[in-house]
Amino acid sequence: MSKQNHRNKILAAGLAVFHEHGFNGSGVQDVVSFAGVPKGSFYNHFKSKEALGLEVLDAYWEAGTEGRDVLRASGVPPLKRIDRHLTLFGYDKNGCLVGNFSAELAGIDEIRYRLAELYETWIDEVAICIREGQLDGTIRDDDKAANLAEFVVEGIEGAKLKAKIDQDPGAVNRYRKSIRLFLQSR
Amino acid sequence: MSKQNHRNKILAAGLAVFHEHGFNGSGVQDVVSFAGVPKGSFYNHFKSKEALGLEVLDAYWEAGTEGRDVLRASGVPPLKRIDRHLTLFGYDKNGCLVGNFSAELAGIDEIRYRLAELYETWIDEVAICIREGQLDGTIRDDDKAANLAEFVVEGIEGAKLKAKIDQDPGAVNRYRKSIRLFLQSR
Numbered sequence: 001m002s003k004q005n006h007r008n009k010i011l012a013a014g015l016a017v018f019h020e021h022g023f024n025g026s027g028v029q030d031v032v033s034f035a036g037v038p039k040g041s042f043y044n045h046f047k048s049k050e051a052l053g054l055e056v057l058d059a060y061w062e063a064g065t066e067g068r069d070v071l072r073a074s075g076v077p078p079l080k081r082i083d084r085h086l087t088l089f090g091y092d093k094n095g096c097l098v099g100n101f102s103a104e105l106a107g108i109d110e111i112r113y114r115l116a117e118l119y120e121t122w123i124d125e126v127a128i129c130i131r132e133g134q135l136d137g138t139i140r141d142d143d144k145a146a147n148l149a150e151f152v153v154e155g156i157e158g159a160k161l162k163a164k165i166d167q168d169p170g171a172v173n174r175y176r177k178s179i180r181l182f183l184q185s186r
Numbered sequence: 187m188s189k190q191n192h193r194n195k196i197l198a199a200g201l202a203v204f205h206e207h208g209f210n211g212s213g214v215q216d217v218v219s220f221a222g223v224p225k226g227s228f229y230n231h232f233k234s235k236e237a238l239g240l241e242v243l244d245a246y247w248e249a250g251t252e253g254r255d256v257l258r259a260s261g262v263p264p265l266k267r268i269d270r271h272l273t274l275f276g277y278d279k280n281g282c283l284v285g286n287f288s289a290e291l292a293g294i295d296e297i298r299y300r301l302a303e304l305y306e307t308w309i310d311e312v313a314i315c316i317r318e319g320q321l322d323g324t325i326r327d328d329d330k331a332a333n334l335a336e337f338v339v340e341g342i343e344g345a346k347l348k349a350k351i352d353q354d355p356g357a358v359n360r361y362r363k364s365i366r367l368f369l370q371s372r
Contacts, residue, residue, distance in 0.1 A: 022290050024210035095289060102347040103281060103289035104208050115351045143367055151341065151364040154348050154357065158340030161288040165301045171336065178337040181329055182368045 007045040009035040014056045019094045023053050023104055050108055053101070057111065060097040061118055064089065068122070071129040078133030079183060082126065086156055086176045091169030099157040123149045130183070139183050152179055193231040195221040200242045205280045209239055209290055236294060239287070243297065246283040247304055250275065254308070257315040264319030265369060268312065272342055272362045277355030285343040309335045316369070325369050338365055 013035035017026045028049055032039045046052045067088035071081050089096070098118060105111045127149035133139030140148070159175035199221035203212045214235055218225045232238040253274035257267050275282070284304060291297045313335035319325030326334070345361035 021293065022210055024208055025290065025293075095292070099344075099347055100289045102351050103286045104211065106281070106350045106353075107207065107211075112351055112353075119348060119351060140367075143364065147360055147364060150348070150357065150360060151368075154344030154361060155337065155341045156344070157347055158285075158342070158344030161285055161343055162305060162336070162340050164292045165288050165298055165305060167292075167298075171340065174333055174336060175340060178329065178333060181326075182337075186372050 003044070006035075006037045006041045009037055010042060010045055010052065011055055011059055014052045015059055015097075018053065018056055019060070019097050019100070022100065023049075050110065053105065053108075053111060054114060057097065057101060057114055057118070068125050071125050077138060078129050078136070079138055079180060081129050082152065082183065083176055083180060085126070085129075086152075086172075086179065089156055089160075090176075091163050091172045092160065093164065093167060095164040096157060096160045099160060102157070119153065123153050126152050133183070138185060140185050148183065151182070155179060189230070192221075192223045192227045195223055196228060196231055196238065197241055197245060200238045201245055201283075204239065204242055205246070205283050205286070208286065209235075236296065239291065239294075239297060240300060243283065243287060243300055243304070254311050257311050263324060264315050264322070265324055265366060267315050268338065268369065269362055269366060271312070271315075272338075272358075272365065275342055275346075276362075277349050277358045278346065279350065279353060281350040282343060282346045285346060288343070305339065309339050312338050319369070324371060326371050334369065337368070341365060 010031060013031045017031050017034050021030070028042050029039060031052070032042050042052075046055070067085060070076075070084045070088065073081055073084075076084075094100070098115065101111060102115055106115070123146065127145040130139055130148050130152075131145040134141040134145060155175055155178075156172075159171050162171040163169055196217060199217045203217050203220050207216070214228050215225060217238070218228050228238075232241070253271060256262075256270045256274065259267055259270075262270075280286070284301065287297060288301055292301070309332065313331040316325055316334050316338075317331040320327040320331060341361055341364075342358075345357045348357040349355055
């Protein structure tokens with residue numbers, strides 16, 4: 001196996017293991033076992049478990065690109081785009097890695113700063129879509145798009161936590177319906 | 187020190203340590219060091235770290251009784267009661283223990299079942315208040331009180347996660363304003 005292959009396997013294993021068992025709930029040994037590479041290989045590629053955590057977060061974010069792209073789908077009404085976005089970021093039995101890391105790793109500054117950047121980017125992307133809906137009259141305009149967007153993003157994190165506890169997608173589906181009620185102009 | 191004293195000290199230490207560093211981010215040694223009791227004492231009182239985790243969750247919930255009682259404050263308009271409730275469950279630099287445990291410990295069935303019960307009770311308490319507001323015309327009635335209440339509870343969890351990442355109460359304060367916009371009749 002090439003070195004790059006080992007690195008990729010460790011990264012993919014880190015994503016799977018940290019998402020299912022939590023960052024502090026799993027060790028480097030769990031990651032290399034899952035990856036099927038020798039433990040010594042880990043430190044050739046990552047300077048620490050925290051360094052892998054940061055790359056895992058970026059890989060998770062990257063994997064969500066398509067789910068954020070729907071927010072800019074031209075020809076689709078803004079409320080519909082938001083609903084599609086939330087559907088694509090819907091139920092996962094392990095919850096959302098961004099939410100999980102927020103709960104677990106806010107004490108590690110490097111990870112906290114990265115999470116803050118991801119939230120900011122995410123909220124901005126939702127806000128641009130909401131702003132379009134405010135301009136075409138389909139979305140309420142009694143608050144700034146940025147505030148409404150923050151509420152949408154925080155809500156999906158909360159709903160995904162709840163769905164994880166229920167081990168059932170119901171909470172996420174009900175949340176999508178509530179967000180539509182919240183956002184639509186009356 | 188009496189045995190009961192040791193037990194209480196371990197429970198209080200568990201709450202402080204698990205809340206700040208996470209359940210998997212801290213060990214029994216951290217808890218007994220914080221409590222100032224010998225490690226041997228731990229297993230005289232708790233059969234496992236998970237057993238302590240469950241009692242810590244109950245103690246945290248118990249400590250929030252006053253913050254939930256405001257939901258039933260007679261003579262106070264329902265929207266105002268919800269705002270007070272969310273203010274009392276507001277910013278904490280360590281986030282909400284219910285949310286943190288949801289993110290971290292859903293894989294431990296005993297803790298997951300307890301979390302599910304707590305969410306259900308919490309949502310019911312908010313729903314009763316919302317129902318009152320629907321009956322007096324101050325809260326929207328285009329969805330069931332139970333659904334609106336679930337949205338409120340999930341949202342505060344999401345907002346507390348975000349505030350923990352920001353290390354700033356702003357997200358929680360903006361969330362309270364958004365919930366008022368969401369709930370009020372128009």
